[in-house]
Amino acid sequence: MMPIWTKSGEKHAVTLLKVQDCHVLKYISKEDSDGKTAKLVVGGKNVSPFHKTEAEMEIFKEAGVPRKQKVTTFKVTDDAIIKPGTPLYAAHFRPGQFVDVTAKTIGKGFQGVMKRWGFKGQPASHGQTKTHRRPGAISTNKASKVYRGKKMPGKMGNIYRTSFGLKVWRVNTKYDIIYVNGSVPGHTNCLVKVKDTKLPTYKDCNKNPPFPTFFADGDEELPEDLYDEEVFQFTDPSVTYA
Protein backbone atom coordinates (compact mmCIF):
# COMPACT_ATOMS: atom_id res chain seq x y z
CA MET A 1 0.00 0.00 0.00
CA MET A 2 1.24 3.44 -0.87
CA PRO A 3 0.22 7.07 -0.36
CA ILE A 4 -1.07 9.07 -3.30
CA TRP A 5 -1.69 12.82 -3.27
CA THR A 6 -4.36 14.80 -5.14
CA LYS A 7 -3.76 18.20 -6.77
CA SER A 8 -5.44 19.90 -3.79
CA GLY A 9 -2.91 18.36 -1.40
CA GLU A 10 -5.06 15.61 0.18
CA LYS A 11 -3.52 12.22 0.84
CA HIS A 12 -5.20 8.88 0.03
CA ALA A 13 -3.92 5.37 0.69
CA VAL A 14 -3.72 3.15 -2.36
CA THR A 15 -3.28 -0.62 -2.88
CA LEU A 16 -1.23 -1.90 -5.82
CA LEU A 17 -2.68 -4.85 -7.75
CA LYS A 18 -0.62 -6.59 -10.42
CA VAL A 19 -2.26 -8.22 -13.45
CA GLN A 20 -0.06 -11.28 -13.87
CA ASP A 21 -0.50 -13.46 -17.01
CA CYS A 22 -4.30 -13.31 -17.22
CA HIS A 23 -5.86 -15.21 -20.10
CA VAL A 24 -9.44 -15.95 -21.12
CA LEU A 25 -9.84 -19.73 -20.86
CA LYS A 26 -13.36 -20.64 -21.98
CA TYR A 27 -16.59 -19.19 -23.24
CA ILE A 28 -19.85 -20.62 -21.84
CA SER A 29 -22.86 -19.50 -23.88
CA LYS A 30 -26.17 -18.29 -22.42
CA GLU A 31 -27.96 -21.63 -22.78
CA ASP A 32 -25.10 -23.68 -21.28
CA SER A 33 -24.84 -21.54 -18.18
CA ASP A 34 -28.71 -21.85 -17.87
CA GLY A 35 -29.18 -18.23 -16.90
CA LYS A 36 -29.72 -14.93 -18.59
CA THR A 37 -26.08 -14.03 -19.21
CA ALA A 38 -23.12 -15.65 -20.89
CA LYS A 39 -20.00 -16.48 -18.85
CA LEU A 40 -16.30 -16.17 -19.52
CA VAL A 41 -13.80 -18.28 -17.60
CA VAL A 42 -10.60 -16.37 -16.85
CA GLY A 43 -7.37 -17.71 -15.35
CA GLY A 44 -4.68 -15.89 -13.33
CA LYS A 45 -1.02 -16.45 -12.42
CA ASN A 46 1.04 -19.14 -14.24
CA VAL A 47 2.11 -22.23 -12.25
CA SER A 48 3.72 -25.57 -13.05
CA PRO A 49 1.56 -28.08 -15.01
CA PHE A 50 2.93 -31.18 -13.30
CA HIS A 51 0.77 -31.44 -10.19
CA LYS A 52 -2.67 -31.78 -11.81
CA THR A 53 -4.50 -34.61 -13.56
CA GLU A 54 -4.99 -34.71 -17.34
CA ALA A 55 -8.73 -34.07 -17.05
CA GLU A 56 -8.21 -30.78 -15.19
CA MET A 57 -5.52 -29.69 -17.64
CA GLU A 58 -7.99 -29.97 -20.58
CA ILE A 59 -9.32 -26.43 -20.24
CA PHE A 60 -5.80 -25.02 -20.38
CA LYS A 61 -4.84 -27.20 -23.35
CA GLU A 62 -7.85 -26.09 -25.40
CA ALA A 63 -7.07 -22.45 -24.79
CA GLY A 64 -3.36 -23.05 -25.47
CA VAL A 65 -2.26 -21.46 -22.25
CA PRO A 66 0.02 -22.61 -19.34
CA ARG A 67 -1.69 -23.82 -16.19
CA LYS A 68 -3.13 -21.04 -14.02
CA GLN A 69 -3.25 -20.90 -10.23
CA LYS A 70 -6.67 -19.25 -10.00
CA VAL A 71 -9.67 -19.76 -12.28
CA THR A 72 -12.84 -17.61 -11.95
CA THR A 73 -15.95 -16.94 -13.99
CA PHE A 74 -17.27 -13.54 -14.96
CA LYS A 75 -20.86 -12.95 -16.08
CA VAL A 76 -20.69 -11.11 -19.38
CA THR A 77 -23.20 -9.56 -21.80
CA ASP A 78 -23.35 -10.95 -25.35
CA ASP A 79 -21.51 -8.01 -26.96
CA ALA A 80 -18.50 -8.38 -24.67
CA ILE A 81 -17.52 -11.95 -25.57
CA ILE A 82 -13.80 -12.50 -26.06
CA LYS A 83 -12.11 -15.39 -27.84
CA PRO A 84 -10.52 -17.93 -25.46
CA GLY A 85 -6.75 -17.57 -25.33
CA THR A 86 -6.59 -13.75 -25.46
CA PRO A 87 -4.40 -12.19 -22.77
CA LEU A 88 -5.92 -9.55 -20.50
CA TYR A 89 -3.95 -6.47 -19.44
CA ALA A 90 -4.17 -3.84 -16.71
CA ALA A 91 -5.15 -1.21 -19.32
CA HIS A 92 -8.60 -2.86 -19.35
CA PHE A 93 -9.28 -0.58 -16.38
CA ARG A 94 -8.81 3.16 -16.79
CA PRO A 95 -8.21 5.77 -14.04
CA GLY A 96 -11.49 7.25 -12.81
CA GLN A 97 -13.39 3.95 -12.94
CA PHE A 98 -14.81 2.26 -9.87
CA VAL A 99 -14.12 -1.35 -9.07
CA ASP A 100 -15.05 -4.19 -6.67
CA VAL A 101 -12.24 -6.39 -5.37
CA THR A 102 -12.87 -9.93 -4.08
CA ALA A 103 -10.33 -12.11 -2.32
CA LYS A 104 -9.96 -14.68 0.46
CA THR A 105 -9.39 -12.91 3.79
CA ILE A 106 -6.37 -13.68 5.98
CA GLY A 107 -7.02 -16.91 7.86
CA LYS A 108 -6.90 -16.50 11.64
CA GLY A 109 -7.63 -20.13 12.58
CA PHE A 110 -9.96 -21.19 15.38
CA GLN A 111 -10.87 -18.00 17.24
CA GLY A 112 -12.95 -17.19 20.26
CA VAL A 113 -16.14 -15.21 20.28
CA MET A 114 -14.54 -11.88 21.28
CA LYS A 115 -12.17 -11.71 18.31
CA ARG A 116 -14.48 -13.39 15.80
CA TRP A 117 -17.74 -11.51 16.51
CA GLY A 118 -16.64 -8.60 18.70
CA PHE A 119 -18.44 -9.67 21.89
CA LYS A 120 -17.62 -7.68 25.03
CA GLY A 121 -16.72 -10.62 27.30
CA GLN A 122 -16.78 -10.28 31.10
CA PRO A 123 -14.89 -8.03 33.59
CA ALA A 124 -11.38 -9.05 34.63
CA SER A 125 -12.02 -8.90 38.38
CA HIS A 126 -14.83 -8.38 40.92
CA GLY A 127 -15.46 -12.05 41.55
CA GLN A 128 -15.56 -13.49 38.00
CA THR A 129 -14.75 -17.21 38.25
CA LYS A 130 -12.92 -18.45 35.17
CA THR A 131 -15.13 -16.33 32.88
CA HIS A 132 -13.45 -13.47 31.04
CA ARG A 133 -13.78 -14.11 27.28
CA ARG A 134 -16.82 -16.44 27.15
CA PRO A 135 -20.03 -15.76 25.20
CA GLY A 136 -22.31 -15.87 28.26
CA ALA A 137 -25.93 -16.77 27.46
CA ILE A 138 -26.65 -18.29 24.05
CA SER A 139 -30.49 -18.26 23.96
CA THR A 140 -33.61 -17.39 25.96
CA ASN A 141 -35.73 -19.68 28.15
CA LYS A 142 -38.88 -19.45 26.01
CA ALA A 143 -37.13 -20.45 22.80
CA SER A 144 -35.81 -23.67 24.44
CA LYS A 145 -33.44 -24.12 21.51
CA VAL A 146 -30.43 -22.38 20.02
CA TYR A 147 -31.19 -20.59 16.76
CA ARG A 148 -29.37 -21.49 13.59
CA GLY A 149 -26.51 -19.15 12.83
CA LYS A 150 -25.85 -18.32 16.49
CA LYS A 151 -22.54 -16.48 16.77
CA MET A 152 -20.11 -18.90 18.41
CA PRO A 153 -16.36 -19.59 18.33
CA GLY A 154 -15.04 -21.20 15.16
CA LYS A 155 -12.62 -20.89 12.25
CA MET A 156 -12.22 -17.21 11.31
CA GLY A 157 -11.00 -15.82 8.01
CA ASN A 158 -9.99 -17.61 4.82
CA ILE A 159 -13.38 -16.83 3.20
CA TYR A 160 -14.18 -14.74 0.16
CA ARG A 161 -15.05 -11.13 0.90
CA THR A 162 -15.49 -8.11 -1.39
CA SER A 163 -14.73 -4.41 -0.95
CA PHE A 164 -17.10 -2.36 -3.10
CA GLY A 165 -16.73 0.96 -4.86
CA LEU A 166 -12.94 1.39 -4.94
CA LYS A 167 -11.66 4.12 -7.24
CA VAL A 168 -8.87 3.41 -9.71
CA TRP A 169 -6.35 6.28 -9.35
CA ARG A 170 -3.58 5.18 -11.68
CA VAL A 171 -2.70 2.40 -14.12
CA ASN A 172 0.88 1.41 -15.02
CA THR A 173 0.78 -0.22 -18.47
CA LYS A 174 4.44 -1.27 -18.53
CA TYR A 175 4.26 -3.48 -15.43
CA ASP A 176 0.44 -4.04 -15.54
CA ILE A 177 -0.32 -2.51 -12.15
CA ILE A 178 -3.66 -1.03 -11.03
CA TYR A 179 -3.63 1.51 -8.16
CA VAL A 180 -6.88 1.02 -6.27
CA ASN A 181 -8.14 3.33 -3.48
CA GLY A 182 -8.24 2.05 0.09
CA SER A 183 -7.56 -1.46 1.36
CA VAL A 184 -8.36 -4.80 -0.19
CA PRO A 185 -9.11 -8.17 1.51
CA GLY A 186 -6.31 -10.75 1.56
CA HIS A 187 -2.65 -10.95 2.56
CA THR A 188 0.23 -9.48 0.52
CA ASN A 189 0.80 -11.23 -2.84
CA CYS A 190 -2.53 -13.07 -2.71
CA LEU A 191 -4.76 -13.63 -5.76
CA VAL A 192 -7.62 -11.22 -6.20
CA LYS A 193 -10.64 -10.81 -8.51
CA VAL A 194 -11.32 -7.32 -9.86
CA LYS A 195 -14.73 -6.45 -11.38
CA ASP A 196 -16.61 -3.31 -12.36
CA THR A 197 -18.75 -1.93 -9.52
CA LYS A 198 -22.28 -3.08 -8.95
CA LEU A 199 -23.05 0.02 -6.83
CA PRO A 200 -25.68 2.31 -8.45
CA THR A 201 -23.94 5.58 -7.40
CA TYR A 202 -20.98 4.88 -9.66
CA LYS A 203 -23.02 3.65 -12.65
CA ASP A 204 -22.16 6.75 -14.70
CA CYS A 205 -18.48 6.82 -13.83
CA ASN A 206 -17.37 3.95 -16.05
CA LYS A 207 -17.57 5.96 -19.27
CA ASN A 208 -15.79 4.90 -22.47
CA PRO A 209 -13.91 1.91 -21.13
CA PRO A 210 -11.87 -0.12 -23.63
CA PHE A 211 -14.60 -2.48 -24.87
CA PRO A 212 -14.61 -5.54 -24.83
CA THR A 213 -11.05 -5.31 -23.48
CA PHE A 214 -7.66 -3.71 -24.17
CA PHE A 215 -5.91 -5.65 -26.94
CA ALA A 216 -2.14 -5.08 -27.06
CA ASP A 217 -1.96 -5.40 -30.85
CA GLY A 218 0.08 -2.26 -31.28
CA ASP A 219 -2.77 -0.16 -32.74
CA GLU A 220 -3.10 2.04 -29.69
CA GLU A 221 0.10 3.38 -28.11
CA LEU A 222 -0.62 4.07 -24.44
CA PRO A 223 1.81 6.07 -22.25
CA GLU A 224 3.57 4.09 -19.54
CA ASP A 225 1.49 5.64 -16.73
CA LEU A 226 -2.17 6.64 -16.91
CA TYR A 227 -3.24 9.06 -14.17
CA ASP A 228 -6.65 10.26 -13.01
CA GLU A 229 -7.26 14.02 -13.51
CA GLU A 230 -7.03 14.82 -9.81
CA VAL A 231 -3.84 12.87 -9.08
CA PHE A 232 -0.69 14.88 -8.33
CA GLN A 233 2.04 13.66 -10.66
CA PHE A 234 5.58 13.91 -9.35
CA THR A 235 6.78 15.67 -12.51
CA ASP A 236 4.76 18.78 -11.51
CA PRO A 237 6.13 21.40 -9.06
CA SER A 238 4.81 21.56 -5.50
CA VAL A 239 1.18 22.40 -4.79
CA THR A 240 0.39 26.05 -3.98
CA TYR A 241 -2.88 27.60 -2.88
CA ALA A 242 -3.50 30.77 -4.87
Next chain:
Amino acid sequence: CRRSDGEPAKFQPPPKPVIVDKQKQREERRFLSPEFIPPRGRTDPLKFYIERKDMIQRRKVFNIPEFYVGSILAVTTADPYADGKTNRFVGICIQRGGKGLGATFVLRNVIEEQGVEICYELYSPRIQEIKVLKLEKRLDDNLMYLRDALPEYSTFDVNMKPVSHLDYEEIPVNKLQVRMKPKPWSKRWERPKYNIKGIKFELPEKKMKEAQKWSQPWLEFDMLREYDTSKIEEKIWREVNKELKK
Protein backbone atom coordinates in the same frame (compact mmCIF):
# COMPACT_ATOMS: atom_id res chain seq x y z
CA CYS B 1 77.64 30.54 4.73
CA ARG B 2 80.02 27.62 4.59
CA ARG B 3 79.46 23.99 5.39
CA SER B 4 81.52 22.25 8.06
CA ASP B 5 83.97 20.61 5.56
CA GLY B 6 84.91 23.99 4.07
CA GLU B 7 83.24 23.59 0.63
CA PRO B 8 80.77 26.19 -0.73
CA ALA B 9 77.17 25.24 -0.02
CA LYS B 10 75.44 23.71 -3.03
CA PHE B 11 72.24 25.37 -4.10
CA GLN B 12 69.36 23.42 -2.61
CA PRO B 13 66.07 24.33 -4.30
CA PRO B 14 63.24 24.92 -1.77
CA PRO B 15 61.03 21.83 -1.24
CA LYS B 16 58.04 21.78 -3.59
CA PRO B 17 54.75 22.64 -1.80
CA VAL B 18 52.59 19.55 -1.37
CA ILE B 19 49.04 20.51 -2.33
CA VAL B 20 46.64 18.43 -0.30
CA ASP B 21 43.26 18.70 -2.03
CA LYS B 22 40.92 17.53 0.70
CA GLN B 23 38.00 17.36 -1.67
CA LYS B 24 39.56 14.75 -3.90
CA GLN B 25 41.37 13.03 -1.05
CA ARG B 26 38.25 12.29 0.93
CA GLU B 27 36.13 9.56 -0.63
CA GLU B 28 32.80 10.72 -1.92
CA ARG B 29 30.55 10.44 1.10
CA ARG B 30 27.84 7.92 0.44
CA PHE B 31 24.64 9.06 2.02
CA LEU B 32 21.46 7.15 1.27
CA SER B 33 18.27 8.49 2.85
CA PRO B 34 16.94 5.79 5.22
CA GLU B 35 13.51 5.64 3.54
CA PHE B 36 15.02 4.06 0.40
CA ILE B 37 16.03 0.91 2.26
CA PRO B 38 13.14 -1.60 1.93
CA PRO B 39 11.95 -3.21 5.18
CA ARG B 40 12.29 -6.95 5.73
CA GLY B 41 9.19 -8.80 4.55
CA ARG B 42 7.55 -10.87 1.87
CA THR B 43 6.56 -8.00 -0.45
CA ASP B 44 7.46 -8.20 -4.13
CA PRO B 45 10.64 -6.20 -4.87
CA LEU B 46 8.81 -4.76 -7.88
CA LYS B 47 6.69 -2.67 -5.51
CA PHE B 48 9.83 -1.11 -3.98
CA TYR B 49 11.27 -0.48 -7.44
CA ILE B 50 8.15 1.39 -8.56
CA GLU B 51 8.05 3.37 -5.31
CA ARG B 52 11.72 4.29 -5.76
CA LYS B 53 11.02 5.52 -9.29
CA ASP B 54 8.34 7.86 -7.92
CA MET B 55 10.64 9.05 -5.11
CA ILE B 56 13.48 9.79 -7.54
CA GLN B 57 11.05 11.64 -9.81
CA ARG B 58 9.99 13.84 -6.91
CA ARG B 59 13.61 14.45 -5.91
CA LYS B 60 14.42 15.63 -9.42
CA VAL B 61 11.78 18.36 -9.20
CA PHE B 62 12.19 19.24 -5.51
CA ASN B 63 15.45 19.13 -3.60
CA ILE B 64 15.34 17.03 -0.41
CA PRO B 65 18.66 17.74 1.37
CA GLU B 66 20.67 15.33 3.40
CA PHE B 67 19.89 15.57 7.11
CA TYR B 68 20.04 13.44 10.23
CA VAL B 69 18.19 13.18 13.53
CA GLY B 70 19.49 16.14 15.54
CA SER B 71 19.89 18.62 12.68
CA ILE B 72 17.93 21.85 12.67
CA LEU B 73 15.63 22.35 9.67
CA ALA B 74 13.32 25.08 8.37
CA VAL B 75 10.31 23.79 6.40
CA THR B 76 7.84 25.93 4.41
CA THR B 77 4.53 24.27 3.48
CA ALA B 78 1.53 25.50 1.52
CA ASP B 79 -1.33 26.29 3.88
CA PRO B 80 -4.72 27.44 2.55
CA TYR B 81 -5.63 29.08 5.87
CA ALA B 82 -2.47 31.15 6.50
CA ASP B 83 -1.54 34.67 5.33
CA GLY B 84 0.55 34.47 2.18
CA LYS B 85 -0.61 30.85 1.92
CA THR B 86 2.73 29.54 3.29
CA ASN B 87 3.67 28.33 6.74
CA ARG B 88 7.32 28.27 7.93
CA PHE B 89 8.44 26.12 10.87
CA VAL B 90 11.93 25.78 12.32
CA GLY B 91 12.83 22.88 14.59
CA ILE B 92 15.18 20.06 15.48
CA CYS B 93 14.53 16.72 13.82
CA ILE B 94 13.79 14.21 16.59
CA GLN B 95 12.66 11.21 14.55
CA ARG B 96 12.71 9.92 10.97
CA GLY B 97 10.12 7.23 10.35
CA GLY B 98 8.36 5.39 7.57
CA LYS B 99 9.72 3.79 4.42
CA GLY B 100 9.16 4.65 0.78
CA LEU B 101 6.83 7.48 -0.23
CA GLY B 102 5.26 7.71 3.23
CA ALA B 103 8.53 8.69 4.94
CA THR B 104 8.05 11.29 7.70
CA PHE B 105 10.20 13.39 9.99
CA VAL B 106 9.18 15.13 13.23
CA LEU B 107 10.45 18.64 14.01
CA ARG B 108 10.36 19.98 17.55
CA ASN B 109 10.65 23.53 18.86
CA VAL B 110 9.48 25.52 21.87
CA ILE B 111 7.54 28.63 20.82
CA GLU B 112 6.46 31.11 23.55
CA GLU B 113 7.08 28.48 26.25
CA GLN B 114 4.86 25.89 24.50
CA GLY B 115 6.53 22.80 23.02
CA VAL B 116 5.38 22.15 19.44
CA GLU B 117 6.09 19.03 17.38
CA ILE B 118 5.08 18.78 13.73
CA CYS B 119 5.31 15.57 11.69
CA TYR B 120 5.99 16.30 7.99
CA GLU B 121 5.88 13.88 5.07
CA LEU B 122 9.07 14.11 3.00
CA TYR B 123 7.32 13.50 -0.34
CA SER B 124 4.14 15.49 0.26
CA PRO B 125 3.48 17.96 -2.58
CA ARG B 126 2.46 20.64 -0.07
CA ILE B 127 6.04 21.16 1.09
CA GLN B 128 7.55 24.12 -0.75
CA GLU B 129 11.08 24.12 0.69
CA ILE B 130 13.23 22.17 3.13
CA LYS B 131 16.35 24.03 4.31
CA VAL B 132 19.00 22.62 6.61
CA LEU B 133 20.05 25.37 9.04
CA LYS B 134 22.54 23.24 10.96
CA LEU B 135 23.66 19.79 9.82
CA GLU B 136 24.78 17.64 12.73
CA LYS B 137 24.24 14.25 14.31
CA ARG B 138 23.52 13.39 17.94
CA LEU B 139 24.41 10.40 20.02
CA ASP B 140 21.00 8.74 19.49
CA ASP B 141 18.74 7.92 16.54
CA ASN B 142 15.60 9.02 18.33
CA LEU B 143 15.43 12.20 20.39
CA MET B 144 11.96 11.66 21.85
CA TYR B 145 13.45 12.21 25.32
CA LEU B 146 13.63 15.94 24.57
CA ARG B 147 9.96 16.03 25.63
CA ASP B 148 11.06 15.26 29.19
CA ALA B 149 14.21 17.36 29.07
CA LEU B 150 14.46 20.97 30.22
CA PRO B 151 12.88 23.28 27.60
CA GLU B 152 16.15 25.08 26.91
CA TYR B 153 17.41 22.03 24.98
CA SER B 154 14.46 22.20 22.53
CA THR B 155 14.31 25.97 21.93
CA PHE B 156 15.78 27.18 18.68
CA ASP B 157 15.65 30.67 17.24
CA VAL B 158 13.07 30.90 14.45
CA ASN B 159 15.17 33.45 12.53
CA MET B 160 18.39 31.53 12.93
CA LYS B 161 21.05 31.97 10.23
CA PRO B 162 22.06 28.79 8.38
CA VAL B 163 25.43 27.44 9.53
CA SER B 164 27.60 26.70 6.49
CA HIS B 165 28.81 23.13 6.07
CA LEU B 166 31.41 22.17 3.48
CA ASP B 167 30.75 19.18 1.23
CA TYR B 168 33.75 17.10 2.08
CA GLU B 169 33.84 17.54 5.84
CA GLU B 170 32.50 14.81 8.06
CA ILE B 171 29.19 15.45 9.78
CA PRO B 172 29.88 16.76 13.32
CA VAL B 173 28.50 14.63 16.15
CA ASN B 174 27.14 16.73 19.00
CA LYS B 175 27.99 14.85 22.18
CA LEU B 176 25.61 16.93 24.26
CA GLN B 177 24.33 15.26 27.43
CA VAL B 178 20.87 16.61 28.11
CA ARG B 179 19.55 17.37 31.62
CA MET B 180 16.04 16.12 32.36
CA LYS B 181 13.07 17.49 34.25
CA PRO B 182 12.25 15.68 37.52
CA LYS B 183 10.55 12.31 37.14
CA PRO B 184 7.83 11.10 36.13
CA TRP B 185 8.78 11.04 32.43
CA SER B 186 6.61 9.98 29.50
CA LYS B 187 8.80 6.90 29.05
CA ARG B 188 11.34 5.30 31.41
CA TRP B 189 14.36 6.51 29.47
CA GLU B 190 16.87 4.99 31.90
CA ARG B 191 15.89 1.44 30.83
CA PRO B 192 18.37 -0.33 28.54
CA LYS B 193 15.77 -1.04 25.83
CA TYR B 194 15.90 2.59 24.68
CA ASN B 195 19.71 2.56 24.75
CA ILE B 196 19.99 6.33 25.17
CA LYS B 197 23.42 7.84 25.41
CA GLY B 198 22.53 11.51 25.27
CA ILE B 199 21.01 12.00 28.74
CA LYS B 200 22.90 13.02 31.86
CA PHE B 201 21.11 10.80 34.36
CA GLU B 202 21.06 12.42 37.79
CA LEU B 203 19.22 9.48 39.34
CA PRO B 204 20.64 7.63 42.37
CA GLU B 205 22.83 4.56 41.69
CA LYS B 206 20.16 2.27 43.11
CA LYS B 207 17.60 3.34 40.47
CA MET B 208 20.10 2.90 37.64
CA LYS B 209 20.93 -0.61 38.86
CA GLU B 210 17.24 -1.45 39.14
CA ALA B 211 16.71 -0.30 35.56
CA GLN B 212 19.38 -2.78 34.39
CA LYS B 213 17.03 -5.59 35.55
CA TRP B 214 15.11 -5.08 32.28
CA SER B 215 18.17 -5.51 30.10
CA GLN B 216 18.01 -8.25 27.46
CA PRO B 217 21.69 -9.12 26.76
CA TRP B 218 20.74 -12.00 24.42
CA LEU B 219 19.12 -9.63 21.91
CA GLU B 220 22.37 -8.62 20.21
CA PHE B 221 23.21 -12.27 19.53
CA ASP B 222 19.79 -13.15 18.09
CA MET B 223 20.50 -14.19 14.51
CA LEU B 224 16.90 -14.09 13.31
CA ARG B 225 16.75 -10.38 14.06
CA GLU B 226 19.80 -9.61 11.92
CA TYR B 227 19.06 -7.57 8.80
CA ASP B 228 22.23 -6.85 6.87
CA THR B 229 21.47 -3.91 4.60
CA SER B 230 25.01 -3.16 3.33
CA LYS B 231 24.65 -4.89 -0.06
CA ILE B 232 21.09 -3.65 -0.61
CA GLU B 233 22.23 -0.12 0.27
CA GLU B 234 25.12 -0.29 -2.23
CA LYS B 235 22.82 -1.35 -5.05
CA ILE B 236 20.13 1.20 -4.26
CA TRP B 237 22.69 4.00 -3.80
CA ARG B 238 24.17 3.31 -7.23
CA GLU B 239 20.73 3.15 -8.83
CA VAL B 240 19.53 6.38 -7.17
CA ASN B 241 22.70 8.29 -8.04
CA LYS B 242 22.56 7.16 -11.66
CA GLU B 243 18.97 8.32 -12.03
CA LEU B 244 19.51 11.65 -10.27
CA LYS B 245 22.52 12.56 -12.40
CA LYS B 246 20.55 12.12 -15.65
